[in-house]
Amino acid sequence: MTEPLLTINKLDAAYGPVQVLFGVDMEVYRGEIVAIIGPNGAGKSTVIKAVVGLLKSRSGQIVFDGRDIIRLPAHAVPRLGIGYVPQGRIVFSHMTVTDNLEMGAFLIKDREQRRRSVDAVFAQFPRLHERRQQAAGSLSGGEQQMLAIGRAMMLDPQLIILDEPSLGLSPKYVEQIFEQLEELKAQGRTLLMVEQNAARALTLSDRGYVLELGRNRFHDTGRALLADKAVRELYLGGR
Amino acid sequence: MHLLEPVLLLQFLVSGLLAGALYALLACGLNLVFGVMRVINLAHAELMLAGAFLTYVLYAWAGIHPLLAFFLVLPALFGAGFYLQRLVVERVVGKGELQSLLLTYGLSIILINTGLLIFASDFKAIPELQGALIVGDIAISKPRTAAALLAIALTLGVYHFLKHARLGKAIRAVAEHPDVAMLCGIDVVRMRMFTFGLAAAMAGAAGVMLTMIYSFSPETGADFILKCFAIIIIGGMGNFIGALYGGLLLGVAEIFVAGFVSSQWAEAVAYVLLILILLIRPTGLKGAADVT
Numbered sequence: 468m469t470e471p472l473l474t475i476n477k478l479d480a481a482y483g484p485v486q487v488l489f490g491v492d493m494e495v496y497r498g499e500i501v502a503i504i505g506p507n508g509a510g511k512s513t514v515i516k517a518v519v520g521l522l523k524s525r526s527g528q529i530v531f532d533g534r535d536i537i538r539l540p541a542h543a544v545p546r547l548g549i550g551y552v553p554q555g556r557i558v559f560s561h562m563t564v565t566d567n568l569e570m571g572a573f574l575i576k577d578r579e580q581r582r583r584s585v586d587a588v589f590a591q592f593p594r595l596h597e598r599r600q601q602a603a604g605s606l607s608g609g610e611q612q613m614l615a616i617g618r619a620m621m622l623d624p625q626l627i628i629l630d631e632p633s634l635g636l637s638p639k640y641v642e643q644i645f646e647q648l649e650e651l652k653a654q655g656r657t658l659l660m661v662e663q664n665a666a667r668a669l670t671l672s673d674r675g676y677v678l679e680l681g682r683n684r685f686h687d688t689g690r691a692l693l694a695d696k697a698v699r700e701l702y703l704g705g706r
Numbered sequence: 707m708h709l710l711e712p713v714l715l716l717q718f719l720v721s722g723l724l725a726g727a728l729y730a731l732l733a734c735g736l737n738l739v740f741g742v743m744r745v746i747n748l749a750h751a752e753l754m755l756a757g758a759f760l761t762y763v764l765y766a767w768a769g770i771h772p773l774l775a776f777f778l779v780l781p782a783l784f785g786a787g788f789y790l791q792r793l794v795v796e797r798v799v800g801k802g803e804l805q806s807l808l809l810t811y812g813l814s815i816i817l818i819n820t821g822l823l824i825f826a827s828d829f830k831a832i833p834e835l836q837g838a839l840i841v842g843d844i845a846i847s848k849p850r851t852a853a854a855l856l857a858i859a860l861t862l863g864v865y866h867f868l869k870h871a872r873l874g875k876a877i878r879a880v881a882e883h884p885d886v887a888m889l890c891g892i893d894v895v896r897m898r899m900f901t902f903g904l905a906a907a908m909a910g911a912a913g914v915m916l917t918m919i920y921s922f923s924p925e926t927g928a929d930f931i932l933k934c935f936a937i938i939i940i941g942g943m944g945n946f947i948g949a950l951y952g953g954l955l956l957g958v959a960e961i962f963v964a965g966f967v968s969s970q971w972a973e974a975v976a977y978v979l980l981i982l983i984l985l986i987r988p989t990g991l992k993g994a995a996d997v998t
């Protein structure tokens with residue numbers, strides 16, 4: 468059996484004195500889409516922040532590609548091959564679309580190579596190409612989210628982590644974002660995502676984890692979780 | 707009285723711009739630090755004086771001309787700012803205004819008293835560059851022109867760097883979303899060190915210019931820092947180029963008031979402008995949205 472690309476092992480995490488994660492376990496294999504769902508405040512974003520190094524106070528193991536990264540500072544994480552799409556479609560609003568993507572490729576010193584990376588993302592998101600000279604702050608919410616995803620893909624990461632990619636978008640853009648995620652899946656990329664739109668996320672995902680109060684609650688294939696009575700009642704609107 | 711003669715108005719305008727350029731250079735650095743890390747550096751004018759005294763020492767002890775000292779003072783202050791950020795200022799980033807004000811206030815007191823210990827409170831000056839250029843009917847002071855041109859060139863140079871260079875853009879990214887910048891692989895602590903170094907170098911450059919046009923003592927900073935606060939609010943808090951406009955505006959306004967009213971009143975102009983701006987346009991001339 469192959470090793471997982473990402474293993475989270477007995478992860479505890481806290482904000483100051485307040486512990487919010489209690490021994491969380493997760494695995495992500497190459498080529499998989501994995502969803503984390505759960506009620507508000509369950510600790511979904513916290514798991515992600517711990518993995519990418521934004522949360523200092525954590526213990527346990529986070530093994531990526533065979534290496535424990537739990538002590539790594541956040542700015543060293545992209546180099547490993549992890550792309551991060553933060554919650555709330557955060558872009559550098561005063562910079563152009565192109566400059567935002569260039570920031571995603573900050574680690575590439577060679578200008579030509581950076582440009583090739585930008586072009587590759589433009590090929591995937593023609594919409595961004597149309598708006599390349601526009602300030603990112605002037606884009607629509609959906610376009611900003613595409614830009615945030617594009618920025619996370621600039622270094623061609625092995626794993627893309629997305630925190631609530633469809634949150635706060637109009638239905639039309641939610642549709643577009645999920646189409647983009649389908650597209651990433653078709654390309655064989657590895658995705659770990661948190662999503663409040665649990666039904667859609669599980670439909671797309673190979674596997675899912677349900678978190679509650681900072682602990683693992685359920686864990687199964689996306690399809691099995693969708694069919695599970697308890698999960699349906701608790702997290703999928705009870706239908 | 708011939709106060710409304712065009713020649714005189716032009717003379718005021720030119721003198722005002724020349725004086726304002728120094729304010730602008732100083733205030734831009736202050737505003738850059740605020741824009742990037744939300745720290746108001748109360749010791750910023752003391753960094754300028756560090757540059758001025760360094761220039762003075764180089765001149766008095768080694769006979770180095772202030773314009774040459776420029777090339778030594780700039781890197782020296784950059785280095786000092788770089789490590790000051792790492793060792794001291796970084797600790798208060800993101801901790802709220804009070805902590806950063808207390809820290810930088812302490813820093814300014816340490817610097818002032820160190821200056822007093824070494825140089826006492828006498829005023830110093832370097833009477834190296836003197837005289838005036840006569841252009842048409844107006845006279846332009848040579849040292850002020852040299853200082854102003856350097857100040858403007860430096861300010862625009864840093865602006866261009868922030869706007870277009872890869873590192874400059876990274877600094878703006880750190881200013882807006884430090885967490886996301888980190889996950890683009892940007893070492894935000896290092897970027898803030900670089901930013902503080904840059905601001906200190908600009909202050910040091912203003913110090914070199916100060917030696918050419920004013921006399922100064924270790925306590926000269928107080929006048930300047932208060933005016934700089936007015937300038938960054940007038941120009942837009944955290945907006946680099948806004949401080950350039952604000953500085954030039956203040957320089958011109960002061961000279962006009964000194965000419966038409968009295969030089970005592972000129973000292974109050976900064977605060978009158980400040981109140982006017984707060985009434986008319988509280989975000990400042992350029993708004994406070996972006997570093998550039």
Ligand SMILES: Nc1ncnc2c1ncn2[C@@H]1O[C@H](COP(=O)(O)OP(=O)(O)OP(=O)(O)O)[C@@H](O)[C@H]1O
Nearest residue numbers: 482485487505506507508509510511512513514663
């Ligand atoms: N910066 C913070 N400081 C202190 N407590 C925090 C912070 N961020 C989150 N928390 C707390 O940690 C717990 C988990 O929060 P987290 O953001 O991980 O939840 P989530 O599952 O992502 O929820 P949501 O669906 O609302 O995004 C919550 O109780 C929250 O109040």
Ligand SMILES: [Mg+2]
Nearest residue numbers: 511512513554
């Ligand atoms: Mg969340």
